Amino acid sequence: MKRIGVFVCHCGTNIAATVDVVKVVEAAKLEPGVVHAAEYPYLCSEAGQNMIIKAVDEFGLTGVVVSACSPRMHETTFRKAAAKAGLNPFMVEISNIREQCSWIHKDSKDGTEKSIILTRAAIAKVHLNEPLHPGESKVTKRALVIGGGIAGIQTALDIAEAGFPVDIVESTPSIGGKMAQLDKTFPTLDCSACILTPKMVDAAAHENITLHTYSEIEKVEGFVGDFTITIRKKARYVDMKNCTGCGLCYEKCPVKKAPSEFEQGLIKRTAIYTPFAQAVPNVPVIDKTQCIKLKTGKCGLCEKVCTPKAIVFDQQDELITEKYGAVIIATGYDQISLEKFGEYSYNSPDVITGLEFERLTNAAGPTGGDLIRLSDKKKPRSVTFIQCIGSRDTSKRGKPYCSKICCMYTAKHAMLIRDKYPQIEVNVFYIDVRTPGKNFDEFYRRSAEEYGVNYIKGQVGKIIDQGEFLTLQSVDMLGGKRMDLQTDLVVLATAIEPVKSVRIIASMLTASIDTNNFMTEAHPKLKPVESPTAGVFLSGVCQGPKDIPETVAQAGATAAKVIGLLVKDKLMTNPCTAESNEKFCNGCSACTKVCPYGAIAYDDGIVHVNKALCQGCGACAVTCPSGAMDLQGFSNRQLMAEVDAICR
Amino acid sequence: MSVGEFKPLVVAFCCNWCSYAGADLAGTSRLQYPAEVKIIKVPCSCRVNPLFVLRAFQKGADGVIICGCHPGDCHYSTGNYYTRRRITLLYSMLDYLGIEKGRTHLEWVSAAEGVKFATVMNKFVEQVYELGENRRLEDWRCKS
Amino acid sequence: MTNMSRDVLHTLSSTSIEKCMSCGRCSASCPVADEMNIMPHQFVALLKRREVEKLMESNTLWKCLSCFACIERCPRGVEPAKIVEASRLAVIRQQGESHISADEIPKYLESESDLPQQLLVSAFRKYRG
Numbered sequence: 001m002k003r004i005g006v007f008v009c010h011c012g013t014n015i016a017a018t019v020d021v022v023k024v025v026e027a028a029k030l031e032p033g034v035v036h037a038a039e040y041p042y043l044c045s046e047a048g049q050n051m052i053i054k055a056v057d058e059f060g061l062t063g064v065v066v067s068a069c070s071p072r073m074h075e076t077t078f079r080k081a082a083a084k085a086g087l088n089p090f091m092v093e094i095s096n097i098r099e100q101c102s103w104i105h106k107d108s109k110d111g112t113e114k115s116i117i118l119t120r121a122a123i124a125k126v127h128l129n130e131p132l133h134p135g136e137s138k139v140t141k142r143a144l145v146i147g148g149g150i151a152g153i154q155t156a157l158d159i160a161e162a163g164f165p166v167d168i169v170e171s172t173p174s175i176g177g178k179m180a181q182l183d184k185t186f187p188t189l190d191c192s193a194c195i196l197t198p199k200m201v202d203a204a205a206h207e208n209i210t211l212h213t214y215s216e217i218e219k220v221e222g223f224v225g226d227f228t229i230t231i232r233k234k235a236r237y238v239d240m241k242n243c244t245g246c247g248l249c250y251e252k253c254p255v256k257k258a259p260s261e262f263e264q265g266l267i268k269r270t271a272i273y274t275p276f277a278q279a280v281p282n283v284p285v286i287d288k289t290q291c292i293k294l295k296t297g298k299c300g301l302c303e304k305v306c307t308p309k310a311i312v313f314d315q316q317d318e319l320i321t322e323k324y325g326a327v328i329i330a331t332g333y334d335q336i337s338l339e340k341f342g343e344y345s346y347n348s349p350d351v352i353t354g355l356e357f358e359r360l361t362n363a364a365g366p367t368g369g370d371l372i373r374l375s376d377k378k379k380p381r382s383v384t385f386i387q388c389i390g391s392r393d394t395s396k397r398g399k400p401y402c403s404k405i406c407c408m409y410t411a412k413h414a415m416l417i418r419d420k421y422p423q424i425e426v427n428v429f430y431i432d433v434r435t436p437g438k439n440f441d442e443f444y445r446r447s448a449e450e451y452g453v454n455y456i457k458g459q460v461g462k463i464i465d466q467g468e469f470l471t472l473q474s475v476d477m478l479g480g481k482r483m484d485l486q487t488d489l490v491v492l493a494t495a496i497e498p499v500k501s502v503r504i505i506a507s508m509l510t511a512s513i514d515t516n517n518f519m520t521e522a523h524p525k526l527k528p529v530e531s532p533t534a535g536v537f538l539s540g541v542c543q544g545p546k547d548i549p550e551t552v553a554q555a556g557a558t559a560a561k562v563i564g565l566l567v568k569d570k571l572m573t574n575p576c577t578a579e580s581n582e583k584f585c586n587g588c589s590a591c592t593k594v595c596p597y598g599a600i601a602y603d604d605g606i607v608h609v610n611k612a613l614c615q616g617c618g619a620c621a622v623t624c625p626s627g628a629m630d631l632q633g634f635s636n637r638q639l640m641a642e643v644d645a646i647c648r
Numbered sequence: 649m650s651v652g653e654f655k656p657l658v659v660a661f662c663c664n665w666c667s668y669a670g671a672d673l674a675g676t677s678r679l680q681y682p683a684e685v686k687i688i689k690v691p692c693s694c695r696v697n698p699l700f701v702l703r704a705f706q707k708g709a710d711g712v713i714i715c716g717c718h719p720g721d722c723h724y725s726t727g728n729y730y731t732r733r734r735i736t737l738l739y740s741m742l743d744y745l746g747i748e749k750g751r752t753h754l755e756w757v758s759a760a761e762g763v764k765f766a767t768v769m770n771k772f773v774e775q776v777y778e779l780g781e782n783r784r785l786e787d788w789r790c791k792s
Numbered sequence: 793m794t795n796m797s798r799d800v801l802h803t804l805s806s807t808s809i810e811k812c813m814s815c816g817r818c819s820a821s822c823p824v825a826d827e828m829n830i831m832p833h834q835f836v837a838l839l840k841r842r843e844v845e846k847l848m849e850s851n852t853l854w855k856c857l858s859c860f861a862c863i864e865r866c867p868r869g870v871e872p873a874k875i876v877e878a879s880r881l882a883v884i885r886q887q888g889e890s891h892i893s894a895d896e897i898p899k900y901l902e903s904e905s906d907l908p909q910q911l912l913v914s915a916f917r918k919y920r921g
Contacts, residue, residue: 070672071689099675100687104766110683117686343821343865392813393867431815461821461865475819477833482825507720512666514760532665532759533723576691594694596725617724618695622734634691639700646659646686647707 002127005036005061006119007052009043009068011098016041018102018111024067027116031123035059044074049081056085063091063126067119069098088131090575090633095122117646124645128638132575135611139225140325141566144169146217146505149177150196151540151551152330153203158559160208164566167210167322168203169231171501172261174213174279175200177332181262181355183362183369185548186412187443193278193364200280214285216501218319220508223615224535225325225571233318237286237294238272242310245282249302249311250274258290260366264356266374267366272302272311277364286311326562327509329519329531330539330555333496336390340397344389344492348465349374353494354406357413361420371417371424373489375467380488382425383417384472385410386460390495392431399495399516404545406493407434411447413491418451427454427487429474437549463490498542511536519543529558537562576633577614578621580607584628591620591629656710656776658685660769661700663693665723666758667715673762681769684776685713692716693754694727698738701752705742705785711751711776715768718756728756746784750775801844805878807871812836818862818872828852832862832872839875853880858910 006028010016021039028037036059040048043066055061064087066078071094079089097115105111143159145152148170156166168175179185180200182192203209212231219230238249253270260269262276271290274282292299293313303311335353338346345351350373352360363369373380387406390398407430414426433455435444447453462473472485498517506513511531512520519542522530529538539558540551578600580591587605599613600620607629609620618631630636662668668689674681690696693716701712714735716728735754742752753772757765802808818832825831830838830850838846847853853876862872 070675072669072672096672096675096687099672101683103675103678104680105683106680107683114683114686121686121688388815388867392815394811394869395867398867431813457816459815459817459820461817461819461861473820475816475825475831475833477814477816477819480831480834482819482822482831510721510723510725512717512721512759514758520758520760532669594726594730596727615724617692617727618690619692619724619727619730622694622697622730631691631695634695636697636699639688639690639695639697640703642688643659643700643704643709644707646688647657647704647709 002033002063003035003059003061004031004033004063004065004123004126005052005055005059006031006034006038006065006067006123007043007048007055008037008039008097008119009048009066010039010041011069011102012041015068015098015102018105018108019097019115020108020112023112024097024115024119028065028067028119028123031120033063033127034123036061043068044077049077049084052078052081053085056082056087061087063093063129065093065095065119065122065126067095067097067115067122070094070096070100088133090132091126091129093122093126093129095119120648121642121645124641125638128635128641130632132632134572134575136570137225137573137612139566139568139571140227140323141165142167142322142324143326143328143562143566144227144229144322144324145328145330145539147177147330147332147540147542148172148175148203148211148213149330149332149540150179150199150548151332151542151555152177152328153199154552154555155328155330155539155559155562156209157199157203157206158556159562159566160206162559162563162566163208164563165208165210167212167231167324169215169217170211170213171216172214172275173236173273173283173285174275174281175203175211176276176278176280178355179548180276180278181264181362182358183365184412184416186408187437187439189412189415197278200278204280211281212320213281217505217508220327222323225565225568227324227327227535229322229324229327231320231322233320235288235315235317236283237288237291237312237315238284239310239312239315240281240283242308243283244308244310245274245284247274247284248305248307250284252301252305254299254301255290255292258287263359263366264353266356266359326535326537326565328537328539328558328562329502329505329509329511329542331499331502331505331542333541333545334499335494336399336497338389338492338494341390343462344386344460344490345463345465345470346492348463348470350380350465350470350488351463351490351492353492354409354413355494357491361413361416371421371489378488379421380424382427382487383414383489383491384427384460384485384487385414385429385491385493387428387430387493388459388495389492391493393495399497401516401545402434403493403496404434405496405547407444408437408440408547410491410493411435411444411453414453415447415451418447418453425454426452427456427485429456429458429460431457431459437547496541496545502542509533509536529554529561535565573612574616576616576631577611578609578616578618578629578631580609580624581628581630582606584626586626586628588625590623590625594619594623654777654781656684656773656781657708658682658711658713658773658776659704659709660685660687661690661693661696661712661714662687662757663695663716663723663727664689664691666717666721666756667693667765669759670715670757670761670765673759674765675762677762679762679766681766682773684773685769692722692724692727693731694724694734696731696734698734698741701738701742702785705747705751705782708782708786710779710782711753711772713753713755713769713772715755715757715765718758721758747782748779750779751782801839801875801878801882804881805871805874807869807874809836809839809870809875811868812840812870813868815867817865817867818870821861821865823859823861824855824857827855832876835875836870836872844879847879848883852876853883856880857908
């Protein structure tokens with residue numbers, strides 16, 4: 001019989017306010033094998049841990065139950081404490097009486113009763129715990145960054161600087177992401193391209209960074225420290241080694257009808273194209289849905305003008321397989337579709353989104369930075385911005401969250417217009433102006449106070465395109481009046497959402513994702529850049545809306561965590577692995593078929609588990625018809641004992 | 649025992665990666681769900697041997713709920729698919745044994761779905777209340 | 793004049809004003825907000841402040857077309873038109889507070905004022921004998 005110690009935490013008043021901890025201690029003392037039970041205000045504190053360590057020695061404990069917060073919070077803390085006391089760390093079990101009792105049950109009687117039962121279950125389990133010893137697994141010292149926007153570039157640069165090789169996989173033909181499309185950046189109004197392009201070049205030139213542009217993740221295998229990932233390099237139809245980036249090919253391309261993705265569809269591009277002048281790598285791609293040669297076999301003009309013979313019409317997709325120790329998701333965002341918002345007349349050329357405005361005001365954009373109405377090419381007399389289009393929207397049409405970047409970029413846009421064209425009147429319809437951040441509110445106030453931007457607390461119900469101008473059916477809430485405002489150009493601060501493909505990537509990596517398709521972090525406060533899946537890290541908007549300063553800061557934090565993983569030579573593996581009892585194994589080999597890791601070898605009519613490969617899911621243990629296969633740490637007997645203790 | 653006194657016992661098996669974290673989120677968000685629910689942590693929903701469910705019923709549980717990651721999101725890639733098949737088979741067996749279908753339930757709850765976790769538990773416990781006490785599999789030899 | 797409480801209006805409208813984030817999209821969408829002395833967003837705000845009497849005296853109740861544009865466009869699911877409707881019911885349900893009698897109806901039917909159908913339906917509903 002084990003000698004078990006039970007320790008019940010007050011967690012200040014978090015537990016003690018609802019759960020009668022003394023009663024839990026008294027009840028625990030009556031359980032078989034319990035030789036010591038005590039309570040303490042904060043068991044996770046140093047004094048609390050010391051109390052456990054002392055008790056192990058004093059009472060000769062061979063098993064410890066801690067009734068406290070979730071094991072996801074402090075299981076490691078208490079296991080380490082047990083190890084200090086000379087106990088095998090896996091002789092500790094946690095019963096979660098905070099998240100599962102005190103925080104959700106108002107009734108003290110219910111909470112206490114349930115705490116007693118949960119503690120009883122943990123005691124029953126600990127009776128059957130066996131000392132476990134973690135194995136070791138290797139760490140491949142190479143990282144993969146998915147997404148080549150500012151988040152991905154910064155994370156990759158920081159990791160590469162620490163001396164580890166990094167690969168960036170980017171689905172479009174160039175790295176740069178959304179930041180490359182922006183004109184100026186708040187709150188300093190420095191030019192986006194001027195600060196981003198050097199980073200793009202750095203990333204391409206860095207000896208530790210390999211770029212895979214126009215590429216996607218095809219397959220993921222393995223786990224932390226040892227991922228095997230297949231990357232599909234889509235056929236570019238241009239040889240990257242031979243191409244000099246002269247640009248003759250797209251000058252001659254006769255197809256000029258494809259909407260330019262980089263220019264937000266404001267202008268057309270050719271079938272062979274580089275998305276923008278500073279693209280990295282500066283190698284064009286052929287859009288196979290547009291190219292006449294690839295569709296009909298005729299044309300081939302680009303091939304004729306290309307002197308270095310870089311055009312390869314029969315190029316095929318290429319699959320590359322590489323091993324990585326860590327994966328960083330940095331897939332970024334898109335603006336939501338405005339399909340469901342018919343009242344804003346987005347189909348009118350004079351109603352545009354924030355990102356489209358960036359291109360329209362950008363000196364490298366389709367109009368050379370000249371702000372015009374796209375319908376009649378005239379200079380607008382007034383421009384109106386509408387905030388929160390699809391953001392903070394709990395109806396099925398929009399997104400329930402605040403997109404966070406719109407208030408600031410709208411202040412920026414408004415300021416840019418007033419600076420360049422003081423005669424243009426600028427209105428902003430807002431619900432709340434949210435500008436927390438260093439020098440952010442000052443920036444917004446400047447747009448109103450110094451640049452004379454007209455902020456109207458209110459919203460627009462409907463936009464009517466009347467050809468010459470647009471009429472906005474709107475309300476000024478502070479003035480308490482309905483307005484039919486006439487304006488020439490409308491900019492919709494459209495909600496942002498994670499790119500659609502992140503769902504597939506998250507599935508492949510088995511990283512979790514929330515209801516809005518944002519990646520879930522391992523802990524919202526304490527582990528904000530790690531995914532709950534070991535070895536998978538998050539950078540940028542894929543985790544939640546954020547602006548450039550925040551993204552760069554997070555990218556650095558992510559890199560630090562990745563470096564922390566890659567400097568290790570070995571990782572401790574989870575000792576809760578499957579184990580087959582050779583005496584019971586009947587050699588049916590059913591377990592080998594359900595193992596997702598191929599960790600079970602069938603040899604001579606008997607199975608063996610490869611502990612290095614086994615991740616401990618337990619599928620095999622349930623499949624085994626003879627009860628030979630079991631999962632250490634979650635054995636059949638342990639789980640049955642928990643069931644019995646709860647149902648007693 | 650009169651109907652008024654009936655307080656069901658519900659055992660919930662939650663996978664470590666999604667549903668247990670979802671339960672934690674329900675806790676941190678202070679979302680109420682009945683104290684009748686007692687959670688057992690398993691690494692993956694596929695660790696839940698149908699025998700555990702039968703054992704719970706045998707020992708007097710009135711309802712058993714199994715929660716795992718959404719299909720496609722399993723930490724171990726395919727574990728929840730096995731769970732889905734096993735539990736579907738278990739449903740038929742329980743039906744054969746005369747245990748109402750409403751007493752066993754399989755639900756996908758992700759780590760981000762604290763609200764869903766609480767809602768699912770509230771609904772399930774209510775359902776078990778309606779079904780009343782489970783005596784069918786109870787092993788009287790186990791009673792002291 | 794009335795003992796209607798906010799809770800009664802809550803029950804009648806079965807919608808929740810707590811969800812309102814004061815964006816103003818209801819008033820911006822309302823085709824007759826110009827004519828109302830209390831616009832839809834103010835209507836919700838006054839109800840939050842429990843100033844039910846002001847609402848019941850306002851002409852908003854009789855100007856609202858029940859076109860439901862405010863409900864359609866509200867990003868938070870507040871349903872202002874239902875609150876107006878509930879207030880309307882709260883007023884017409886009171887004893888001796890009829891706004892129209894049966895005898896008056898034909899007059900409106902014959903007039904060439906192109907009254908909307910919806911208004912006529914509303915008029916019948918408001919009839920208290």
